[in-house]
Amino acid sequence: MDVHPPYLYPDYKSTRLRAPSEPLVRVAPSPLEATGPVFPKHFVKDSEADLTTWGRSAPLGEKMVLVGRLLDEDGRPVRRSLIEVWQANASGKYPHPVDDHEAPLDPNFLGKGQVLTDDEGRYRIVTVKPGAYPWQNHAFGWRPAHIHFSLFGNAYAQRLITQMFFPGDPLLAIDPIFQSVPEAGRRLLIADLDLEQGVEGVALGYRWDMVVRGPRATPMGV
Amino acid sequence: MPKPTPSQTVGPFFARELLWKDGGGVLFPGRGDRITLTGRVFDGNGAPIYDALFETWQADAVGKFPSGDDGSRPYGYGRVSTDSDGRYAVETVMPGSFTGPGGERYAPQISVAIFARGLLKGLRTRVFLAPLELIKDDPLARAIGDPDRLRTLIAARDAGDPKIYRWDVRLRGAGEAVFIEF
Numbered sequence: 001m002d003v004h005p006p007y008l009y010p011d012y013k014s015t016r017l018r019a020p021s022e023p024l025v026r027v028a029p030s031p032l033e034a035t036g037p038v039f040p041k042h043f044v045k046d047s048e049a050d051l052t053t054w055g056r057s058a059p060l061g062e063k064m065v066l067v068g069r070l071l072d073e074d075g076r077p078v079r080r081s082l083i084e085v086w087q088a089n090a091s092g093k094y095p096h097p098v099d100d101h102e103a104p105l106d107p108n109f110l111g112k113g114q115v116l117t118d119d120e121g122r123y124r125i126v127t128v129k130p131g132a133y134p135w136q137n138h139a140f141g142w143r144p145a146h147i148h149f150s151l152f153g154n155a156y157a158q159r160l161i162t163q164m165f166f167p168g169d170p171l172l173a174i175d176p177i178f179q180s181v182p183e184a185g186r187r188l189l190i191a192d193l194d195l196e197q198g199v200e201g202v203a204l205g206y207r208w209d210m211v212v213r214g215p216r217a218t219p220m221g222v
Numbered sequence: 223m224p225k226p227t228p229s230q231t232v233g234p235f236f237a238r239e240l241l242w243k244d245g246g247g248v249l250f251p252g253r254g255d256r257i258t259l260t261g262r263v264f265d266g267n268g269a270p271i272y273d274a275l276f277e278t279w280q281a282d283a284v285g286k287f288p289s290g291d292d293g294s295r296p297y298g299y300g301r302v303s304t305d306s307d308g309r310y311a312v313e314t315v316m317p318g319s320f321t322g323p324g325g326e327r328y329a330p331q332i333s334v335a336i337f338a339r340g341l342l343k344g345l346r347t348r349v350f351l352a353p354l355e356l357i358k359d360d361p362l363a364r365a366i367g368d369p370d371r372l373r374t375l376i377a378a379r380d381a382g383d384p385k386i387y388r389w390d391v392r393l394r395g396a397g398e399a400v401f402i403e404f
Contacts, residue, residue, distance in 0.1 A: 003225050003226055003227075003228045004226075004228050004229050004342075004343055005228060005229065005230070005342040005343065006342070007341070007342060007343060009342060012231075012340070012342070013340075014231075014339050014340025015340050015341075015342060016266070016340075017265040017266040017267055017269075017340070017393075017394060018265050018266065018271070018338060018339075018340035018341055018393050018394060019340070019341075019342075019393075019394060020345070020393060020394055020398055020399075020401050021266075021394050021395065021398060022371075022398055022400070022401075024401050024402055024403040025362070025365050025366055025400055025401070025402045025403070026365075026402070026403050026404075027361060027362055027365050027402050027403075027404065028361075028404065029404045030320075030322065030328055030333070030348070030361070030362075031287070031320065031321075031322050031323065031328075032279065032280070032281055032287055032320065032328070032333060033279070033333050033404070035287045035288075035289065036279065037279065037288075037296035037297075037298065037299035038288075038289055038290055038291055038296050038297075039291065039296055040291040040293060040294070040295075040296075042293075043291070043294070043295070043296075071224055073223055073224060073225075073226055074223060075223060075224055084240060086235070086236065086240070088235075094235040096234075096235045096237065098234055098235070098273075099235060148230075148232070148233065148235075148236070150232075150240060156279045156333055156335075157404050159277075159335055159344065160226075160227065160229060160344075161229065161230070161231075161232045161337050161344055162227055162228065162229055162230040163230040163231075163233075177230060177231060177342070178230075180342050181228040181230075182228075184225075185225070185228040186228075188225060188227055188228055189227070189228055189230070209224075210227045211224045211225060211226045211227050212226065212227070213226055213404070
């Protein structure tokens with residue numbers, strides 16, 4: 001069963017003029033697309049996995065540790081694969097020119113990080129919990145707190161951009177971006193609280209595993 | 223078997239996070255004819271999409287797949303955003319053709335992914351850098367069949383500058399590009 005959202009989801013208004021109207025053409029990944037960019041080990045600095053050490057002092061907000069694994073659909077770890085993250089600060093503000101939300105920037109938080117998975121497909125990032133923020137899609141619309149993820153897998157056919165959400169957030173029920181995902185897939189976008197992954201007295205722990213398609217999986221029905 | 227993680231939009235706030243200073247200059251270890259693939263991305267009203275992330279992945283000049291890096295960035299991979307006119311430009315080498323496991327012949331092409339606000343899933347396709355009559359045996363060209371649809375994936379060589387290949391991408395409506403799924 002497909003866990004992915006459709007392209008056209010009218011409640012998310014921006015899809016109306018951007019979703020293709022023709023059916024997609026289903027093909028096997030080319031042998032080129034069964035390979036992908038190889039990021040050098042030193043492309044990522046260890047410090048880039050900790051978003052809380054960017055400034056001169058600690059950023060505002062609830063400090064958190066997020067751990068998890070990157071797997072493929074066969075359950076195999078995806079090793080040495082680049083994971084990029086970006087997020088709003090604890091007030092729900094991005095340091096981005098098109099963000100017009102009247103919330104304060106945090107001089108000690110850039111909200112950008114990256115990490116390579118290890119030989120078991122594991123990753124760990126340290127950050128602060130992003131704030132929710134209002135958006136113009138519909139009256140009284142607010143995006144639930146989320147962290148953006150950009151994944152490469154080990155093959156360009158596995159490339160995936162997605163968002164991670166937090167357990168128990170009442171805004172999930174009114175978010176058309178989250179609700180665009182078929183019901184059976186929504187749980188897969190929500191992290192679990194995992195206190196022991198946190199730092200005692202300092203940071204809350206969360207766990208979120210991600211799964212990308214197999215690099216050479218053949219199309220359904222072919 | 224674990225279920226795949228659902229896709230979500232890249233949103234409007236990616237630019238500083240996902241852009242690299244030289245992401246539009248694609249690196250290769252070997253030589254090749256340097257070309258520029260450029261064009262504009264349009265929505266269903268024909269309006270330029272000014273906030274898209276445009277990515278490329280391709281073979282080198284002799285059809286070999288890149289593996290490795292120059293010490294700073296991976297070979298073969300391009301990443302840019304569109305500007306206020308919806309325009310992107312990637313400077314790279316002319317890719318060679320390559321052969322699939324069943325002997326199928328892939329025409330010179332670049333694999334493209336487009337991410338943007340309003341795209342709940344990234345759009346995937348392949349742009350051909352050869353004219354219609356030279357790509358007919360390509361697996362994707364055969365899967366599409368209709369030459370009018372196939373033409374939406376052919377980059378046109380600039381009449382004045384043969385190093386420039388122009389490819390506009392309409393996401394929806396008249397002249398809509400063919401997009402693929404795996």
